[in-house]
Amino acid sequence: MPADERTIEEKLNELRELREKACLGGGSGRIEAQHRRGKLTARERLEILLDEGSFEEFDMFVSHRCVDFGLSEQEYLSDGVVTGFGTIDGRLVFVFSQDFTVFGGSLSEMYAAKICKIMDKAMAVGAPIIGINDSGGARIQEGVVSLGGYAEIFKRNIAASGVVPQISVVFGPCAGGAVYSPALTDFIIMSKETSYMFVTGPKVVKTVTNEVVSVEDLGGADVHAVRSGVNHLVAEDEQEGLLMVRKLFSYLPQNNLEDPPARRCDDPADRIEEDLDYLVPVNPNRPYNMKDVIFLITDNHEFLELQAQFAPNIVTGFATFEGRPVGIVANQPNYLAGVLDINAARKAARFVRCCDAFNVPVVTLVDVPGFLPGTAQEYGGIILHGAKLLFAYGEATVPKVTVILRKAYGGAYDVMGSKHLRGDINYAWPTAEIAVMGPRGAVEVLHARELEGMLDETQRKAFIDEKENAYRQRFASPYVAARYGYLDDVITPHNTRFRIIKALRMLATKKDVNPAKKHANIPL
Ligand code: HXC
Numbered sequence: 001m002p003a004d005e006r007t008i009e010e011k012l013n014e015l016r017e018l019r020e021k022a023c024l025g026g027g028s029g030r031i032e033a034q035h036r037r038g039k040l041t042a043r044e045r046l047e048i049l050l051d052e053g054s055f056e057e058f059d060m061f062v063s064h065r066c067v068d069f070g071l072s073e074q075e076y077l078s079d080g081v082v083t084g085f086g087t088i089d090g091r092l093v094f095v096f097s098q099d100f101t102v103f104g105g106s107l108s109e110m111y112a113a114k115i116c117k118i119m120d121k122a123m124a125v126g127a128p129i130i131g132i133n134d135s136g137g138a139r140i141q142e143g144v145v146s147l148g149g150y151a152e153i154f155k156r157n158i159a160a161s162g163v164v165p166q167i168s169v170v171f172g173p174c175a176g177g178a179v180y181s182p183a184l185t186d187f188i189i190m191s192k193e194t195s196y197m198f199v200t201g202p203k204v205v206k207t208v209t210n211e212v213v214s215v216e217d218l219g220g221a222d223v224h225a226v227r228s229g230v231n232h233l234v235a236e237d238e239q240e241g242l243l244m245v246r247k248l249f250s251y252l253p254q255n256n257l258e259d260p261p262a263r264r265c266d267d268p269a270d271r272i273e274e275d276l277d278y279l280v281p282v283n284p285n286r287p288y289n290m291k292d293v294i295f296l297i298t299d300n301h302e303f304l305e306l307q308a309q310f311a312p313n314i315v316t317g318f319a320t321f322e323g324r325p326v327g328i329v330a331n332q333p334n335y336l337a338g339v340l341d342i343n344a345a346r347k348a349a350r351f352v353r354c355c356d357a358f359n360v361p362v363v364t365l366v367d368v369p370g371f372l373p374g375t376a377q378e379y380g381g382i383i384l385h386g387a388k389l390l391f392a393y394g395e396a397t398v399p400k401v402t403v404i405l406r407k408a409y410g411g412a413y414d415v416m417g418s419k420h421l422r423g424d425i426n427y428a429w430p431t432a433e434i435a436v437m438g439p440r441g442a443v444e445v446l447h448a449r450e451l452e453g454m455l456d457e458t459q460r461k462a463f464i465d466e467k468e469n470a471y472r473q474r475f476a477s478p479y480v481a482a483r484y485g486y487l488d489d490v491i492t493p494h495n496t497r498f499r500i501i502k503a504l505r506m507l508a509t510k511k512d513v514n515p516a517k518k519h520a521n522i523p524l
Helices: 008-023 030-037 041-048 068-073 109-125 144-160 176-184 202-209 215-221 221-228 238-249 274-278 290-297 342-357 375-379 384-394 410-415 439-445 449-453 457-475 479-483 493-507
Strands: 056-058 082-089 092-099 129-133 164-169 173-175 187-190 196-198 233-235 303-305 312-322 326-329 362-368 400-410 425-428 432-436
Touching: 041 082, 041 092, 041 129, 041 238, 041 439, 056 109, 082 109, 082 238, 092 109, 109 129, 109 144, 129 176, 144 176, 164 176, 164 238, 173 176, 176 196, 187 221, 187 238, 196 215, 202 215, 221 233, 233 238, 274 290, 274 493, 290 312, 290 326, 290 362, 290 493, 312 342, 312 493, 326 342, 342 362, 342 384, 362 410, 375 384, 384 410, 400 410, 400 493, 425 493, 432 457, 432 479, 439 449, 439 457, 449 457
Parallel strands: 092 129, 129 164, 164 187, 173 196, 187 233, 326 362, 362 400, 400 425, 400 432
Antiparallel strands: 056 082, 082 092, 303 312, 312 326
């Protein structure tokens, strides 16, 4: 074989040209089409996501091996997905970014192999995985090889779950079985207008059920934010979505063996907030906004809320105290009186487990009238879904600090980070009401027989009022629970921030382990 007689300059030129070709993906025409749709290219997205100049690309020269359907004539370097590693705020992450300009971002054998390579590397070094999805699904020309590729990715998603954080961004189509890779990850972020996810698209829906539905109404960002709860954060556009990923990542550790990163904090730990003393209305049936409490107590009044529009009767999200990340779970009296229902239980349970997996302490703010009654909830399995939340709190070994602001009734008292379910520090405000049920319900049960015989309405009302008052005096306070040591202290609302911080400081070195087992059998 004759020696390659080209000069080094010629070889460097060849490398540069190949790189330029790879960077063009499916070509400038398709890049323009992508831009016209308000979408960025795979590489442009990575430029925003990662620290400037930090991206190290793998497998730029990979191309598919398919010869069917004329594909041997169509080869694109990188084969439709850009993979590699880089940093966010100086911290290592592995990334893949699907390139819609190449065969609609569809997944081939080699494309899957590229994603699997970075997932394996991420697991080997203990670094998070961030995937940007924009794909027409399995590459139809490759058939079953593509399906196998998906399953290889799913397998790695599952192995990585609870080991390294996994964040999915959906900036385009994500349909069919392809939805299950994002679904297996910890967080999903979608952008308005350009993202959609569904297992079966509108055409199949029409054929099978005769339902006519648009792509947006079936699987757009709003649908998954409000109705299904699949989506954690909705961005106005891709730029905002990528910055949201950076923000979200700032609350997460590299892996399950590390703590989330602490940041500099100038907000005084002992900041007093007098407004908190007056925040809970005197009338126990009046609502208030739990997010006002959250913003008053967290560092710099910052809170990254997740799944804000799904089950708004419970609030979940990340904040910091003294610069250290925590997960906050809080009932929201402003919506359905903060009742626990199926969706609230599912939402909070998954969040608590995510915090526990990644060593993020959980701060719980309680104002809950109980579980939502009714056939819809019972038929929907509130027994099992409520048990998920109970399970999540009961198995979590991270530091857990709970503050009861007002109502903590019935089973919901137990569930919401109570001492009995391994709450570490449990406080209540003087406005707390902790009992088996609310005064009205209790009187109706305890005095049912007497009430039955009372026909005079005025007499009946006076009787109920008197008994309700007596019940309220006896039980609707924090002091019965405090007497049993179920609360560690009754605290002044204006000092809540400092009390939580001192509890978290004390718990920073907490060690707690669950008994060895293959895995628990959480009621899924
Ligand atoms: C190969 C594909 C492709 C695919 C799109 N393309 N999807 N090529 N395999 N799955 C190609 C198109 O032929 C086209 O090529 C280019 O990508 C852009 O696609 P358009 O249709 O022009 O774009 P748009 O109008 O935006 O529509 C996007 C789309 C549509 C909604 C994604 O392309 C579509 O419906 N694709 C098929 C989706 C699908 O059924 N996938 C298989 C699902 S099953 P040219 O050369 O013309 O520009 C699945 C199973 C996964 O994914 C199982 C995992 C367990």
